[in-house]
Amino acid sequence: MEVVLEGLQQALWLILRRDPAVVEITLRTLQVSGTATLISLLLGVPLGTALALGRFPGRRLVVSLVNTGMGLPPVVVGLFVALMLWRSGPLGRLGLIYTPLAMVIAQAVIAAPIVAGVSLAAIQQLDPRLHLQLLGLGASRGQLVLVLWWEARRSLLAAAMAGFGGAISEVGASMMVGGNIVGQTRVLTTATVLETSKGNFDLAMALGLILLLLAYLVTLAMTWLQQSGRTG
Amino acid sequence: MSKSVLSLRDVRVEYGGRSVLEVPALDVCSGEVLAVIGPNGAGKSTLLQVMAGLRSPGAGVLRFRGQTVRPGDLGYRRRIALVLQDPMLLDASVLTNVTLGLRFRRWPRRKAVGRAMGWLERLGVAHLAHRSARTLSGGEAQRVSLARALVLEPELLLLDEPFSALDAPTRAALLDDLQGLLRETRTTTVFVTHDQDEALRLGDRIAVLLGGRLRQLDVPERVFAAPADAEVAAFVGMETILTGRVVAVENGMALVQVGSQRVEVPVTAGMRPAGPEPVPPLQEGSEVLLGIRPEDVTLAPGETPLLPSSARNRFRGRVTRVVPQGRLYHVTVACGFPLVAVVTPRSVRELALREGREVVVAFKATAVHVIRR
Numbered sequence: 001m002e003v004v005l006e007g008l009q010q011a012l013w014l015i016l017r018r019d020p021a022v023v024e025i026t027l028r029t030l031q032v033s034g035t036a037t038l039i040s041l042l043l044g045v046p047l048g049t050a051l052a053l054g055r056f057p058g059r060r061l062v063v064s065l066v067n068t069g070m071g072l073p074p075v076v077v078g079l080f081v082a083l084m085l086w087r088s089g090p091l092g093r094l095g096l097i098y099t100p101l102a103m104v105i106a107q108a109v110i111a112a113p114i115v116a117g118v119s120l121a122a123i124q125q126l127d128p129r130l131h132l133q134l135l136g137l138g139a140s141r142g143q144l145v146l147v148l149w150w151e152a153r154r155s156l157l158a159a160a161m162a163g164f165g166g167a168i169s170e171v172g173a174s175m176m177v178g179g180n181i182v183g184q185t186r187v188l189t190t191a192t193v194l195e196t197s198k199g200n201f202d203l204a205m206a207l208g209l210i211l212l213l214l215a216y217l218v219t220l221a222m223t224w225l226q227q228s229g230r231t232g
Numbered sequence: 233m234s235k236s237v238l239s240l241r242d243v244r245v246e247y248g249g250r251s252v253l254e255v256p257a258l259d260v261c262s263g264e265v266l267a268v269i270g271p272n273g274a275g276k277s278t279l280l281q282v283m284a285g286l287r288s289p290g291a292g293v294l295r296f297r298g299q300t301v302r303p304g305d306l307g308y309r310r311r312i313a314l315v316l317q318d319p320m321l322l323d324a325s326v327l328t329n330v331t332l333g334l335r336f337r338r339w340p341r342r343k344a345v346g347r348a349m350g351w352l353e354r355l356g357v358a359h360l361a362h363r364s365a366r367t368l369s370g371g372e373a374q375r376v377s378l379a380r381a382l383v384l385e386p387e388l389l390l391l392d393e394p395f396s397a398l399d400a401p402t403r404a405a406l407l408d409d410l411q412g413l414l415r416e417t418r419t420t421t422v423f424v425t426h427d428q429d430e431a432l433r434l435g436d437r438i439a440v441l442l443g444g445r446l447r448q449l450d451v452p453e454r455v456f457a458a459p460a461d462a463e464v465a466a467f468v469g470m471e472t473i474l475t476g477r478v479v480a481v482e483n484g485m486a487l488v489q490v491g492s493q494r495v496e497v498p499v500t501a502g503m504r505p506a507g508p509e510p511v512p513p514l515q516e517g518s519e520v521l522l523g524i525r526p527e528d529v530t531l532a533p534g535e536t537p538l539l540p541s542s543a544r545n546r547f548r549g550r551v552t553r554v555v556p557q558g559r560l561y562h563v564t565v566a567c568g569f570p571l572v573a574v575v576t577p578r579s580v581r582e583l584a585l586r587e588g589r590e591v592v593v594a595f596k597a598t599a600v601h602v603i604r605r
């Protein structure tokens with residue numbers, strides 16, 4: 001219990017003091033996971049929508065792959081992305097390994113199936129008669145999708161929250177493709193792992209608490225958006 | 233007949249290898265309200281979806297003003313409007329919902345809002361414009377749904393049982409208003425319902441759909457008075473439908489001139505149960521349709537004197553037709569107008585009912601089903 005209290009104390013201290021190293025790590029965490037979430041939304045929402053509305057052979061197979069992807073082990077993703085980006089790998093010439101962009105890619109790969117899976121369920125949950133009604137009022141295919149997204153907006157925000165949660169809490173892949181380099185690719189999760197392995201439990205605890213707080217604040221903002229204008 | 237707006241030829245829809253809709257020929261004419269009636273599962277909604285271009289028929293053609301409509305045709309869909317049984321409003325303000333179709337058609341917002349307000353006004357729900365659609369009652373929501381379709385001023389309005397989810401007074405009030413609006417705008421309309429009253433109220437013509445087949449298409453009087461076959465007769469139930477006009481009102485009773493006879497009905501007949509604006513009682517000059525169920529008509533031998541009775545309507549007539557139907561007989565009597573009675577085989581024997589037999593027919597004033605036109 002002492003460690004927890006000390007960690008809490010140190011976390012408050014680090015926050016109040018605006019420790020430059022901690023501020024830098026926190027901002028990078030937000031930047032990397034935020035960008036990854038954005039990319040996962042751009043990929044996942046259209047994919048989920050297409051799977052919810054489309055009728056094509058092999059649809060069930062793709063849906064099952066997406067659902068499996070929702071529980072993709074980050075270590076496997078890290079390994080795969082690392083192999084791709086490795087200097088001698090197929091995308092090695094881009095020189096992305098051990099850069100924040102590599103972490104963005106890994107986290108986006110982890111979050112995209114989560115976003116796609118939740119979006120798929122969200123769109124499928126809408127009354128199918130709503131499609132008929134909208135088409136019967138003269139909606140084009142694109143307009144239909146936009147209105148369906150509007151109707152499912154609360155669930156889509158839940159998809160964004162789940163995706164962000166998947167990205168920000170991930171450590172294995174970030175470590176493998178980012179390398180946990182001070183001032184370059186160190187984020188809250190990788191720093192926590194490092195401090196724990198060094199036995200600096202109070203600092204690790206502090207970083208962990210900051211991570212929790214960060215995740216909570218971002219989710220709180222999205223929740224506020226999600227629940228506004230709700231009438232019952 | 234006026235110009236055909238929408239025509240279906242040899243349309244066939246199959247589902248799971250079973251034919252669910254077969255319409256050899258059906259035309260919707262300019263300015264008319266075509267009521268499609270049939271029991272649940274008769275294929276009414278399927279027919280409407282085909283008409284809306286939302287469901288492709290396996291075979292056959294759909295033509296709109298002479299042009300073939302391909303399923304999903306956006307140009308065609310933007311000339312029509314569809315209203316479903318459930319209002320299917322978006323989780324947004326009433327105004328946003330009503331302007332939706334205009335926004336699909338890329339109307340500027342300001343212009344769309346202006347027109348939407350006009351239609352909300354005409355449907356008596358302008359005060360709800362800024363409310364969230366999720367807070368509306370069933371009747372309000374259906375009015376908004378109608379406004380959302382009518383605001384498009386469609387060349388063809390398709391209504392799929394728009395009233396069946398509403399309670400009786402709400403339904404009656406909305407039916408009145410819709411009847412007025414359709415008459416005023418002369419919007420060509422296809423109105424699907426399982427309710428014969430609604431069909432009679434709104435329909436210029438009635439199409440009867442049973443088991444996915446179009447069984448009869450005619451003016452209401454003939455569909456009810458001369459059903460195409462026994463199944464249609466069994467579905468419509470009411471076999472005598474008379475057009476008349478109220479010629480006198482006295483002691484709470486209205487006298488309706490029908491052919492050469494006068495039929496007595498209560499002045500309160502056809503009033504809605506308890507709407508916000510009750511319909512006034514029948515007045516001299518009111519145009520009405522009278523429906524008389526065959527089981528409400530009694531027959532007596534022609535020698536019977538016309539004694540006073542609680543059956544206010546008694547006429548002398550002559551049997552023109554006796555048709556067995558199941559275990560009963562349907563007897564048509566000419567008594568100034570054709571009237572159908574249903575009787576048991578025993579009555580047929582005892583009264584010696586056959587063509588040419590003189591009879592006295594009677595039915596109570598309260599047994600007459602009055603539909604205001």
